[in-house]
Amino acid sequence: MNENIIEIRGITKHYQVGVQVVKALQGVNVAIKKGEYVAIMGPSGSGKSTLMNVIGALDTPTGxxxxLNGxxxxxxxDDELAEIRNKEIGFVFQTFNLLPRYTALENVMLPLIYAGVSKQGRLKKGNDVIRKVGLQDRSxxxxxxLSGGQRQRVAVARALVNNPSIILADEPTGNLDSKTSVDIMRLFGDIHAMGNTIILVTHEEDIAQYAHRIIRLRDGLIESDTINEKVTMSEQF
Structure with a gap:
């Protein structure tokens, strides 16, 4: 049985910018197992955002x-990608992307409407995940x-509600202060402990250190792919 939930082989992504071709990804190979907690890092222009867009089925590779999950x-x-995104991927963004006129619970239940879940089913699942992120009294x-941290918890609950194959978090603490960032990263740790696969895209070294494995990109290629021994060793004791 193949344990890999993600298999990326020889992925390239080229963009035409005027007369110039920008090679954002230049033959990337990555395998991620079910239940892993991975951080993708790299400076601006390294290709990490492009790789995140490919993993999130937001963009198609050039080659x-x-x-994803078989x-x-x-x-x-585009239609097939939209279906895969709704079914397989839970997104958490830096800017939360919540609808301002909807309550926390209504925002969380949105993916279930697209998935065709009944109103009763939506309420049950929505309330379940709101409880998981500790916001039942703010639903x-x-x-x-809501505070910035509470809004990000709503975004995390929304990402979880469809029981996706992976949680893809793009700079999830970018708009939060340091104390709130720690709270959100603890929440991701709890979610990972429940068996979820988490892929975290960040440029912040201290945030990447919460992950069990760190992949670093530079110039569209993987520079290093290492196990974070600080985390894995601490969990053994």
């Missing part, structure tokens, strides 16, 4: 193959009535 998504149409509040 190579990408297999399905080759490398050459899918009827709108985003402007």
């Amino acid at each position: 190579g193959t990408y297999v 399905t080759d998504v490398s050459r899918m149409s 009827s509040h709108k985003p402007n009535e």
Whole structure:
């Protein structure tokens, strides 16, 4: 049985900018197992955002193959990619991306509407994940009535509600102060402990150190791919 939830083989991504071709990814190979907690790091222009867009089925590669949970998504149409995103991937963004007129619970339940879940089912699942992130007493509040950390917890709950194959977090603490960032990263640790696969894209070294494995990109190539022994050793004791 193949334990890899993600298999990326020889992925390239080229963009035409005027007369110039920008080679954002230049033959990337990555395998991620189910239940792993991985950070993807790299300076601006390293290709980490492009790789995140490919992993998140937000963009198609120029070349190579990408297999997500047994399905080759490398050459899918936009409609097929949208379906895969809703079913397989839970997104957490730096800017939260919450709808301002909806309550916390309504924001969390949105992916379930697209998935065709009944109203009763949406309420049950929505309340379950709101509880998991510790916001049951804020479920009827709108985003402007919540702190930055609470809004990010709503975004995490929304990412979890469809029980996706992977949680993909793009700079999830970028708009938070240091204390709130620690709280959110603890939450990701709890989610990982429940068996979820987490891929964290960040440029912050201290945030990457919460992950069990750190992949560093430079100039569209993987510079290093290492186990974070600080985390894995501490969990053994």
